[in-house]
Every structure is written in C-alpha cells, then in structure tokens.
Amino acid sequence: MSRDLAPHDVFRPQVLNENDPGDAAELTRLRADARIEVVDLRAGLRAELRRIHRAPDADPADDRWVYYPWRSALLAVVGAQGFNAIRLDRNRNKLTVAEQRRLRGRTIGVIGQSSGHEIAYVAALEGICGRLRLADADIVELSNLNRIPGGLFDIGLNKCVVTARRIAELDPYLPVEVFRAGVDDDSIDEFLQGLSVLVEACDSLDVKIAAREAARRHRVPVLMETNDRGLLDVERFDLEPDRRPFHGLLGDVDVAALRGLATRDKAPHVMRILDATQLSPRFAASLAEIDESVTTWPQLAGEVALGAATIATALRRIGLDQPLPSGRVRVDLERALDELAEPLVADPLSGVPPVLAVEPSTSVERILHSIERAPSGGNAQPWAVRVDGEVVHISLDPDRSSAMDIGFRGSAVALGAAMHNARVAAAAVGLLGSSEIVLGGESPVSVTLRLGSGTDPDLAADYPHMLGRETNRSLGTGAPLAPDVLDTLARAAAADGARVYAVADETGIAEVADLLAEADRVRYLTDHLHTEMFGELRQPDEDLRTGLDVRSLELTADEQAKMRIGARADVMAYLRDWSGGRALGEYLRDRVLSSAAVIAIGFPANEGLAGYVKGGSAVERVWIAAQKLGLAVQPVSPVFLYARNADDLRDVSAAFTDTLASVHKRFSALMRIPGHEQVALVLRLSYAPAPTVRSARLPVLGSGNDR
Numbered sequence: 001m002s003r004d005l006a007p008h009d010v011f012r013p014q015v016l017n018e019n020d021p022g023d024a025a026e027l028t029r030l031r032a033d034a035r036i037e038v039v040d041l042r043a044g045l046r047a048e049l050r051r052i053h054r055a056p057d058a059d060p061a062d063d064r065w066v067y068y069p070w071r072s073a074l075l076a077v078v079g080a081q082g083f084n085a086i087r088l089d090r091n092r093n094k095l096t097v098a099e100q101r102r103l104r105g106r107t108i109g110v111i112g113q114s115s116g117h118e119i120a121y122v123a124a125l126e127g128i129c130g131r132l133r134l135a136d137a138d139i140v141e142l143s144n145l146n147r148i149p150g151g152l153f154d155i156g157l158n159k160c161v162v163t164a165r166r167i168a169e170l171d172p173y174l175p176v177e178v179f180r181a182g183v184d185d186d187s188i189d190e191f192l193q194g195l196s197v198l199v200e201a202c203d204s205l206d207v208k209i210a211a212r213e214a215a216r217r218h219r220v221p222v223l224m225e226t227n228d229r230g231l232l233d234v235e236r237f238d239l240e241p242d243r244r245p246f247h248g249l250l251g252d253v254d255v256a257a258l259r260g261l262a263t264r265d266k267a268p269h270v271m272r273i274l275d276a277t278q279l280s281p282r283f284a285a286s287l288a289e290i291d292e293s294v295t296t297w298p299q300l301a302g303e304v305a306l307g308a309a310t311i312a313t314a315l316r317r318i319g320l321d322q323p324l325p326s327g328r329v330r331v332d333l334e335r336a337l338d339e340l341a342e343p344l345v346a347d348p349l350s351g352v353p354p355v356l357a358v359e360p361s362t363s364v365e366r367i368l369h370s371i372e373r374a375p376s377g378g379n380a381q382p383w384a385v386r387v388d389g390e391v392v393h394i395s396l397d398p399d400r401s402s403a404m405d406i407g408f409r410g411s412a413v414a415l416g417a418a419m420h421n422a423r424v425a426a427a428a429v430g431l432l433g434s435s436e437i438v439l440g441g442e443s444p445v446s447v448t449l450r451l452g453s454g455t456d457p458d459l460a461a462d463y464p465h466m467l468g469r470e471t472n473r474s475l476g477t478g479a480p481l482a483p484d485v486l487d488t489l490a491r492a493a494a495a496d497g498a499r500v501y502a503v504a505d506e507t508g509i510a511e512v513a514d515l516l517a518e519a520d521r522v523r524y525l526t527d528h529l530h531t532e533m534f535g536e537l538r539q540p541d542e543d544l545r546t547g548l549d550v551r552s553l554e555l556t557a558d559e560q561a562k563m564r565i566g567a568r569a570d571v572m573a574y575l576r577d578w579s580g581g582r583a584l585g586e587y588l589r590d591r592v593l594s595s596a597a598v599i600a601i602g603f604p605a606n607e608g609l610a611g612y613v614k615g616g617s618a619v620e621r622v623w624i625a626a627q628k629l630g631l632a633v634q635p636v637s638p639v640f641l642y643a644r645n646a647d648d649l650r651d652v653s654a655a656f657t658d659t660l661a662s663v664h665k666r667f668s669a670l671m672r673i674p675g676h677e678q679v680a681l682v683l684r685l686s687y688a689p690a691p692t693v694r695s696a697r698l699p700v701l702g703s704g705n706d707r
C-alpha cells in the first residue's frame, strides 16, 4: 500500500507514446521518480509474437509505455494489434481471429461488481468485447473476498475500481468505464447508451427492474446468472422489445409498482423470479436462516466462476449471431456430478471374431471364389455373378456404387479385376475359354466368361499369387524401387493394352504425396464423401464381409486418435469454414512419402466403360506382378480419379470443384499422363511389413464361401 501513488478512485492506466512530445516529457518525469519501477517487456513479447502462426507485424512505432499509478510501475509493451494477437492467440480456433475482431466491436455493461467482477474479468480475458462499462456503489470488504478474486489491498476501494484495475493490468488497451455511484433511475439510460449486452448481476430488485425497463427502451439484451444451480436467464429485448421482464414470472403485478417496496414485501416477488421450488436445498435453507444464523444469502466462488463462464458463452453467441433465444436454463454442476459414471472403454481392436474362409473344392468353385477375391473400391464388391451352363456372367451391380464411383468407372475397374481373376483360375483348372465385355442391357457393363478347355501357363502360374493379392496400407520402409520393376509392371499392363505411368524419385513422390493429400482433405471436408468414407469402415466386431476392416488401415496409435476426430462431421464443418484441415491429408501423405513409387495405370480414353473394365484387368495384373516382386500395393484413389469433366467434379464436391480441377491437372502433369489416356487406378508401391488382416467378402453364390 505504501507504493500506491494513486488516489483511491484511479483505475485507468496512462498509456504513453514515446514519440509524442507531451507523452515523452511525462515519461521522463516518471522515469526520474525513484519510487516507480520501470519494466520493458517488449523483447519478450516480440519473441512470443514470432512463435505465433500468422502473426501480424508489431511496428515499433506502435509500442507504448503504460503507467499504473496504483502499482507505481511503468511497463513497455508492443502496440495494441500485436498485443492482442499474442494475448489471444491461444483462443484460436475456439474463437478465430475474425470472430475475435468481430467481438471486439462489442460494448458490454455489467451492473453489480460482486459476481459481476468475475463476469467482466472473464469477458476481458476472453477478449470478447472492445469496451466494458461497470456499475457498483459498494466498496470491497473482507467478507466479499470469498467470491471476488481480489486481495487484501483492495479492501476499502470501490468494487468497480477493483475490477477496472485488474482488467487494466491484463490489457491496458481495453477501455473500461465505471459508474462508481452505481446506477439508478437517473443514470440508467446513460449506462445503457450504446451497450451491446447488459449483464445484470446486482442484488437490488429496484435496480433489476429499472435495468430491464431501460433495456427494453434501448433494445439491449439482458443476461443474468444467479449463482445457485447455475441459473441463467436470457431476455432478448433486442429481438423482442415487448417482452415482459423476468419472462413474465411476476404475473400481472405492475412491475413499476414493486419498486420502493420494503424488503419484506419484495421477498415473495423475488421468490417468484428465482422459483422457490427449484432452489438448491442448501440455498433455500440458508434463506430461511437469514438474520437468524446467517447474514445474507450464500454464494460460493466456484459458482460465481461458473456463472462467469456461462455468461461468457452467452455473450459469444449473441456477439456472433449464433442462436440464443430468451429463456432460462440451469447449468447444474451438482446434478452433473450426481451422474458421474464409468466411461465406456471401447477397445476397437479387442475381442475379434475370426472371419471364416472356406476353401473352394470344385473347379467352378475355384473360379467363383477368385471373382470373390477381386479388389474393389471400399470393398463394395459391385458385382453380381451368375453361372449359366458353361457361361459365367459377372455384371455390375449399380446399387453398390458410391459418389466417387462416377459413371460406374470405379466399379468397372473392379469388374475388370474380377474378370482377370476368373481367367487366372480358369487357366489353373484348365477351363479357360473366351471372354467378352458387354455394354448395356440390365447392367451398365458386364463380362461373360465362356468356360472352355484351354489353359495359359503364365496365367495359371499366377493362381496362388492372385489369391494372395491384397491391399497393404502399412507404412513403407522408404527403400527405393528395385531396378527393372517398372519394366516388369509395364509388360504386365501391356498384356491388357494399358500403360504404367510412374513417379519413383524422391522429389516426385513428395509432390505427388502433397497432391493426393490435398485430394484426401477434400474427401474429409465434403459432407457426402465424408459420410461414405466412414460408412465403409467396419469395427472388428461388426460384419466384416463388406467395407474396410479398420485394422486393415494399419493406423499407428496417434493416427487412431486422429481418426476419431476425423470421423466427426461437426469438426469437419469447422475446418471447412476455416479453409483448414491440412492435417487431414497426413495419413495418406505419410504413406505415399514412405513409398518407393506411385504408379497410374492408363488406357486409351476412347473406349468408355469397356476401357475401364480392361483397365481393371490390367490393374490386377500389375498388382499381382508387383506383389511377386516383394512390393506392398495400396490403391490411392484421389476423389477426382473418375471425373471426366467439370460437371463430374461438381458432383463429387461442389465446394471444391476448382481445387479438384487444379489438383487433377497438376497430378496428370506430374505423372506425365497424356490427354488421350485415362487412368484406371493409382497405386502406391512400397517395401513394407505384411498387412495385419486379410479382407473378407460376401459369398459369391457357388463359390464355396456360401456354404
């Protein structure tokens, strides 16, 4: 107290600009005063500013010296813009920079500086207002310090002054106005002038009524938190100027007439506002003891802090035009704690029932089983298989399509892979005949395989490898591609008239990783694609015969945690709004970066769906060939893969059409895919540990798996 050079009513710090001659003279005087401590915080603040993402510049010309007379201290800080950027950085993105800027345009008034102290201080802490107006006529006493977070040095000071000083020590740039005489009929209009929201936290019924009448006149919303069972009242006089005060709880009583009544006569009305039946038992019992064994109604600091948190939440909603209707709610911590319960501990990787796979026994069963084992996007198995005498029909089932499967092109690729598998099996069992791709009819495209008596030693030799083909989503070792691999794969593709386009150098892989990650980000941020992506995932205790077993994603522990966030559509909506979500592409980026090569299997563009079927056959050949060379294979379908034009892209993701068009173009250029070629599938090849699980299938009738 001895260091306090200020009169008791001073609450505003002096903000001084060294470049202003008047301020400079004042600074010289202050520095010369040996009682005043001088602290320059600027170097530390600038260092903090440099650590912040997307920080504004802090022009030294904006720096200020701030003199706190009640502290006998002179501090140097960076200018307001840099200061706010640092102090409010950790709000982001519970509050974005734009939202903080918007909220800074708000003026908040708080009547009553007992529980109102905490309310005003939390509003300042959160940075959700640009000006505060405080009213209270009382001084701080020791008995207030069970809930006002002040200290012994504040005793005897006006409550508004105490709050205002504390806020000034937090943010010297935030203007605070005080009504040290409190508010009454004469001053209430001045208090309400220009307010965005009024928080009423006083204990006088007269002032409560006057405040609401004025708020109606000025069309200012009123918030009130009564520190018992977290009771919050919202009165949107801004939206409903004719709304009755206190939600009409006082009935037909002439509200104005209540003013001036004796305390005893006011009590029944106060009880109607508070709703006696809903008070906490301790509060209600304490009321009965007032003037007997207790002095006044009780309030706890924790409940006051909760009230400030509730009010801050309501202030943010009003300030950001988010829904907050008039009404009443209890944020009841006691009740919440009564509901304490053990959380559900779900370990997705435990209690795994094995998937039964029955070995096929007859030749036809072997062929049908091979069809069943074909790869398909999301393991959708978009085929219907029918055996008609000596002919096996594999037709495309349009009901198993998805948004990324534009024009059934992805399904056609799966059909092509199934066709190749069937031919490999037919060769192995000596039943190889001719095959044909049929467009139209009941299905957009289908394949017929005529069982003959032929074979093909190369195809037959692939039989065990075809059955062992699998998607491997493990992270690769990063080892480079062995020599001659690409030539071998190109030969495999050429057997179906397709080509392999590859990127196998470190720089190229890094670039392609970025592009594929960006396409994956779009997949997360586009509602229907996100829904489909997570709709495909199966927990081990679910039916695994379709979709992707989560274990096959080979998620590391931190990826599993991230995936739980990534699965939430509400979180994705925010990331979309903020143009964020780069991290969403990390799963794929890391996998591509760990790869030895990324290849695209291309085929002539003029062949329509039949081309995609042939392309799918080529994909399967290349996949099997790569695995034979010890490589792990994972398709990495960018969302634009099967788009042919801008309309297709719009259907995939209306919000990201331009992004996708640009990524598609850069991808084709990087992979050197000529305009006259289309891509059946993109695969990443790596040297990696074996996958954790084998994917399961729905039984194809007659494959043996349906027994």
Ligand SMILES: Cc1cc2nc3c(=O)[nH]c(=O)nc-3n(C[C@H](O)[C@H](O)[C@H](O)COP(=O)(O)O)c2cc1C
Pocket: 373, 374, 375, 376, 377, 378, 379, 410, 411, 413, 414, 417, 469, 470, 471, 472, 473, 547, 548, 634, 635, 636, 637, 638, 681, 694, 695
């Ligand atoms: C057209 C097509 C697109 C695919 N896209 C992806 C993909 O983007 N990411 C992925 O991890 N797997 C992809 N796959 C692999 C399938 O998910 C996989 O084939 C299916 O789940 C069956 O598993 P399996 O290949 O291990 O037998 C794709 C497969 C096909 C045929």
